[in-house]
Amino acid sequence: MEYDFRKIEQKWQAEWKNTGVYKVSNESTRPKYYVLDMFPYPSGSGLHVGHPLGYIASDIYSRYKRLKGFNVLHPMGFDSFGLPAEQYALETGQHPATTTEKNISTFKSQLDKIGFCYDWDREIRTSDPGYYKWTQWIFLQLFSSYFCNTQQKTKPIHELVKKYETKGSKNFTAEQWNGFSKKEQEEVLMNRRLAFSKYGEVNWCEALGTVLANDEVVNGVSERGGHPVEKKKMRQWYLRITAYADRLLKGLDTVEFSDSMKEMQRNWIGKSEGAEISFRIVIREASKVHTAGPTPDTRLTVYTTRPDTIFGVDFMVVAPEHELVAQITSTEQKTAIEEYLSYVKSRSERERLAEVKQITGCFTGAYTINPFDGREIPIWIAEYVLAGYGTGAIMAVPCGDQRDFLFAKHFNIPITNIIGTQYNGEEANATKDAILENSDFLNGLLMKDAIVVALNKIEELGIGKKKTNYRMRDAGFSRQRYWGEPFPIIWSDGIALPLDAEELPLELPHVDTYGPGREGEGPLANLTTWVDLTPNPSPKERGTKATGYLNSTTEEWKKTIAFAKQNRKEATVEEDIVWQALRDRQVAGCRFRRQHPIAGYIPDFVCLEKKLIVEIDGEYHDNEEQKLFDTGRENWLKGEGFTTVRFTNDEVNNALKTVLKEIEQALLNNKTVLKEADSTPPLLWRGAGGEVKRETSTMPGYAGSSWYFLRYMDPHNTLTFCDRNASNYWNQVDLYIGGTEHAVGHLLYSRMWTKVLFDLGLIGFDEPFKKLLNQGMIQGSSRFVYRIEILNAAVDDSGPFLISYNLYNKWKLGEITKEIIFNKINQVSSDYISKVDYDRAGLMISQLHVDVNIVDGIELKISEFRRWKKGEYLNAEFILEDGKYICGVETEKMSKSKYNTVNPDELCEKYGADTFRMYEMFLGPVEASKPWDTKGIEGVHRFLRKLWRLFNEDVKGKIWNKDKASNAELKVLHRTIKKIEEDTERFSFNTAVSTFMICVNELAELKCHKKEILEKLLILLTPYAPHITAELWNQLGSDGTVLDASYPVFDPALLVESTKEYPVSINGKLRTNIELALGLEQTEVEAIVLQNEIVQKWLDDKPPKKIIFVKNKMINVVI
């Protein structure tokens, strides 16, 4: 009986599906274990071999933990909001929901082929309204919470309001607060909310009319099209992650992340401790000396981590954007400063990164006074000082900071040396270990110690204070895109109002086009009826107010609704006739509403899907004033995309058929604009008055992924994001596996969200991931062919010539001439080359990616290549070396366009999922990045077949038996148990695979076919190769399913030996082995060793200096 992996794997995958063996319950007496993978973005190109690496590792560990008696949660889902689907929609018009759905089903079928133990009942998708309802809900929690600095903890914002109302704050009294307008109060609160909105800079591309992400901007121009990009201020949402900087830092000590991962997060947070010092400013003009600024004691505040260098300050540098710049510029320097500012502005639009660092700057004409020695210090502006960090101003110490040094040299500013011989005048020395000189009261102190001394003095004088700074910025949380969670926010007269929880989810409406709004807003902005919720007065009231609805209130909107209702009751006979004909989708299958308010207007009939309005005009429409009004309203509605058709009462009475015909025609002419559900005008209104609009941005990709690990615990709950019982049971993710690319983004955000939810008492832990394992990237190994172009050949008919790699390389290096290549071409196609004029012909060789799947190692499979790309190379001529066409090789990122992707489906089809799983693990440590190479997969496949042959033989069939196992066999088994358990526990899956190979090799050698041994081996192996083990377990007739078998227990007694082969070194060099009983003591061993022939040979009759004997390890004889 042969190992028919295709049949076996199909059989067991179906079996698992039918019996639901991977269903996980939230109730169990067993201890819990939560294994999580970073869920994938379902891209259009499907899985390649890089994706499953981490999934296989987590699957092995989950299955292992299950065998060890844990209730294991190992879910999978999809991070299905994101830009690629939207871009695809922009190009093809296909709705992102459609393509996403399609991609997910491809992903799922690919994942299932690998045999993962996911509980698909717990699958989640971030783009599913049932899911993003809760993303929006958590956003609302963030919106209505603030960070209490004294308690370092998230609290509901109403507690802050209460405090303001009763006690006021640093900046205002309770009375003042209570006197603030609603809008003023909201502005104050916005500065404390955890999710808040402010004006921020975005990359705006005029030509594309859209906002671009940072990575869509390359060298100052758009990646697509190369159009110029500029900074533009727009209202944006942010998360106040900076408030959590310290807790995010401290939390790192409580989790098991790799050192590099922790380091990356620490760097990103970038905490630095230093001081803010303020300096008095004076301006020196030709005519006078005066102080700057609106008040005489306007001061310049700088941030420094080195207050000890205060006497080495030779100049100040202020960021060009600094608010003081205009005030402190002297008349003499005004033009120079203006020129410099315009230069900086022009440059900020360009990408500064690419170019060599230039030293630029400009003197302002102002000075600060060193408070300790009264020295006047010039103030400069320069672009190397960033407005966004610290105070946007620095004190420059050229002898201690290389940038300051270069700046001083460039502008000939004299440099003060405060560190004596430690400074050589050639470059700055940033040491903290120098003894200070030229430093007044700090003289003679070690810089390290002087930091505190200086700081204390500064605080004592009241000119500065200790200050901790963070490099991390608040996280931008809005995107001007379509395919993301809509914000549950309504802007009313400039105040952000949250939706009520009952109104969630705020579903993403359908749009026609995915292009940006007029002002660069997201595509949602184009849906005026969805966006504009401004309540409107009734027509009667509007008659007296030209700009009526702008000042309307809830009351007025209610009146509009009431008015419409009234109109319905008081319908004219003609209106009724038309309604009877239109209702219930009788015309063109379209739904009509009657007397339905649109903004301020109440049309007689409207079909929202087709944006068609039908008006039945009574006699009073002949009135001039009414006509004016009708036209005005028609124009306004036209602007909103509505077309209006009008009929008179007479037409309805006399020619209803024609009227209906015309309506039908109008419906058919209009295209469908909205899905019915989206067009319902919301009835919300929570009134500050003024313009009421929905937020049109959507949330970024990381919104949904910041809390998904919680949803898996309780995925179907419609009452809450995750029941507290469920999150208490599953608690933290015990093992999280994923790539390093999310080191700072996703991981920091989800850590922050967890802390917020914890503080608000919604979950019981404040770090989401207990242990993080980083999987390496699997790179593609690209293959190249080299195509020869002959220029000026004057011959038109021949296939392309392809030259093998080594010849190409020699040509490139100039080792061979073009004549030699022409000669080679001549050999493969003599009649072609005879027509070429050697002297005039030029040679060009281009390197082309070739599909790795038609290359065997590095040798091109020529016949398959001819068929490749629909026969583009059918007539190619090959210039070979040693009869082979050798391809060029390079390691690159795996991508379709480079033809270096390897599809797991094909490997599963060819070798089976078990082989594929084990081979991915065998490739090397999970954490390591490595290029994919399919070559070695045969070895793993051979191993599985060898395993199979321990149970069955091709001819004889079943050969396993129930004989009693020998000691030697038990020894092999228990060595394996020990090693596999150790290796699996420490995620060393590659060595575990090799341990299995050793075990099977040894059992084969022992001709062991005993159930007693093999059964145990199957349990060990089932996490790695679940299909073949399930099948063989079944064949052995063992009880139950191998998935829940009890894990074999290692018995150390079986491995106890009485003797050991000791390696014997002489002077640390291995010379021989001696078998010794284990109980021996040093002296006994020495005696035996000295007897040894080889040792005696090396001793050459001299006594050894020393003999080192390490029990159970080795012996070293020192001569």
Place this chain on the structure above:
RNA sequence: ACUCGGGUGGUGGAACUGGUAGACACGCAGGACUUAAAAUCCUGUUCGCAGUAAUGCGAGUGACGGUUCAAUUCCGUUCCCGAGUACCA
């Protein structure tokens, strides 16, 4: 530039706290079975030198140096590769 990883046969990699460097596999070479192929099995495979051979000797974990009876492992200097950050005061 800074921070963090990592350099081991022809290749992927192993050696977990200093103690037999190269496990396991790929590839390659030779052999068995076979008309042949596939499959399977066996032998060899770090390099150099000597030997028919068993074997012996020498070198060897990027380079140089140190600590140690003993270093891939610890320390110092240096080179190369990868990842992250980027004028952060």
